[in-house]
Amino acid sequence: MILTLALLVGLVFAWLLIAVIERFRLDLRFTQALLYVPFKLAYRIADNRIRIARSANTPVIYVISHQSRIEPALMLSLLPDDTLHILDEASARSPWLEPWRELGRTIAFNAEHVFVSRRLVRVLKGKGRLAVYLPDSVEPDVKSFRLFRAITRIAMQADARIVPIFVAGTRDLPMSLTPKEKAPRHWFPRLSVSVLEPMTIAELVARNPDMASNTNALFDRFAEARLYGTNLDRGLFLAMRDAADRVGPSHPIIEDVISGSLSYRKLFIGARVLGRRFEAVTAPGEAVGVLLPNANGVVLTFVGLISAARVAAMINYTAGPASVTAAIRTAVIRTVVSSRAFVEKAGIDDIIAAVEAGGAKMLWLEDVRAGVTALDKVAGALLWRLPLQRQQASKPAVILFTSGSEGTPKAVVLSNRNLLANVMQAEARVSVSPADTLLNVLPAFHSFGLTGGTILPLVLGVKLFLYPSPLHYKIIPEIARKVKPTVMFGTDTFLANYARTAKDGDFSSLRFVVAGAEAVKPETRRTYRDRFQASIVEGFGLTEAAPVVAVNTAIHSRDGTVGR
Missing domain, CATH: 3.40.50.12780 (ANL, N-terminal domain)
Structure with a gap:
């Protein structure tokens, strides 16, 4: 009994000691540091860049990739305590998140609807901070993309800075929002917090004056945070x-x-x-x-x-x-x-x-x-x-x-x-x-x-x-029927010849085809879209660029181009 009690006292003392260290290292409130310690120890979080988010001048919007149920708890522990967190309904009601919700200000939001922006603009104009959790999707559907438009509108009206945040590794946690077959589960992966420098929408657009949309500028910046979550070393x-x-x-x-x-x-x-x-x-x-x-x-x-x-x-x-x-x-x-x-x-x-x-x-x-x-x-x-x-x-x-x-x-x-x-x-x-x-x-x-x-x-x-x-035009469709690929690479010449010899079900498993090296002809694109229900993602590259320079995506695609 005494040994058990001593062990518990030791654990509590260690917890408090680490919390004190984290409190001064990251300039957190003590209660924030106290609730951050379990995450820090369990996931060995690389969190040095969170200082960028904490020191960002107001008004500021933290745009967070919501990959799992853990991001709200992490951000409530790490972001300034005066931040207003806009949570999805599940996170706003979840009992286990209650201690972390007490650390800051939160409101519930139904992601199926567009933001009611007037109140949020007032919060920002009062030197406020918002934390917005966006669905983790490289290629969001039209409904999800409306959230980017809403955030862009709010940021422009309040002249707020945008700080994208991506926590690498949470996609593989048991509480991930991604289906298990797409993200195999691990209990204790190492996590890394990727934070980009604050920039206004005007500054983001100025980086690429040819940008057709303010919303696209925000979307691109959000994608950069995902890239910077990778350790290229x-x-x-x-x-x-x-x-x-x-x-x-x-x-x-x-x-x-x-x-x-x-x-x-x-x-x-x-x-x-x-x-x-x-x-x-x-x-x-x-x-x-x-x-x-x-x-x-x-x-x-x-x-x-x-x-x-x-x-x-x-x-x-x-x-x-x-x-x-x-x-x-x-x-x-x-x-x-x-x-x-x-x-x-x-x-x-x-x-x-x-x-x-x-x-x-x-x-x-x-x-x-x-x-x-x-x-x-x-x-x-x-x-x-x-x-x-x-x-x-x-x-x-x-x-x-x-x-x-x-x-x-x-x-x-x-x-x-x-x-x-x-x-x-x-x-x-x-x-x-x-x-x-x-x-x-x-x-x-x-x-x-x-x-x-x-x-x-x-x-x-x-x-x-x-x-x-790639020249076996009759054999490759047969291979595709057996292998059932969801993605295929090719050039327009190859793709057109495969379609010419293929039976209707040969490429039925494809989600999309990545084409490069030459321009894709309209008839090739139409054939794969109508006959095989597969979109063609067209790219441009140079050997010296390793090679991809530009590529279409599902949400940003315009036939006849390698861009939007």
Whole structure:
């Protein structure tokens, strides 16, 4: 009894001590700090940027991404206590939130209706603060988008600053508002509070004078907060491993027509075994050529090179011998990874001769596989979570070669951070989740096929089905019927030819198609919309930009453009 009492006293003392520390560290009221401590300890919250929100000059509107039932409690604990929190009806009535509601001012609001803005404008003009919780949706429907319009109107009438807040990680909590199949649940994920600098609507619009709408300026700023919730210093390997932790190591992540399906765990085991072999014949930071088709092998090789801190130089084997030799010499490639079976089937012996003419040696996957020992497999199984070399996001990860339309192909070097940032920029605009399956027929030596079609699904936990050639117009619709992808990548030429040979049910599983590299013709867009009930999201990119520069979204889409 005495021991139990002593333990309880110790816990209470520790709670009070941590609350005192948080009270002075974040300039909270003591009662706020007291109720914040359980969250801080349970979720190891990175919260330094909340100071930006607390120090924002009034009038100010905190625009918070409402991903779970925990955000209102967190914000009531962290934001200034004179903030008026506009809660949804469930949060306003929830019994467990009552202690946190007592920390500040709250009113209930039915998100199905538009704000009654006059009262809120008066609050703001009186040097007030509002906290508004918006539904967590990358592509909100028309009804949800009305909330952005209402906030924009209120902010403009009160000349209030906007502070977007996004709490990364709450989407995966048991009390998440996202369906479980789209956001696998975890009890104690690490959370990070992303807060952007205060800006008025006028200042947001001034960043892009061509902005057609004040509301779009707010929407874009809100999307930025989601992007800044990502730690881009993690690098590609660790970002992929984080995805494995979120969806589970046994989650099937890649599949092709020959090798079948691989889980994250098997992917990382295979990549580690290959990476060890790459380490033995190359130096850290060295460019290693990859001459492989769209199949599991190219993903294993790519991840193995990233793990070993080598640079994956993706060789375009369709560019012709002269371009391949020039690429080998330009990037100073000494070793090229390929497969004898692929070379024989594709009939590209002249490309291998061009590689060797450029001064590189071939490393055949068949030989690597034959040299793998039982000890290698055991080590891979035990250490699959660990990269072979220290990961540095600023270091080069990939070399891609331009098409040579301006002369000799140029080598474009992209860092881990370049590629991860572009993936997360796309994720902040286009809605994908682990419930999706992505069919990628675009080659990994093209930036669209590499970043969007390969790296994006690995980082976001989206199952990836790889097909080796986009030119098999009759086979790909049959593959789609069996695989049932919800997302597909392609160009207008490819998409038009697939539709021409497809049966009505072949692409019925698609939610949308991402098209790039050339303009989408109206008839192609109309065919997919009317016949397959799939919208085409059109994008524009540059290899040097990793590559996505602009893209349509479901809420912001105008046929014939890559923007709004």
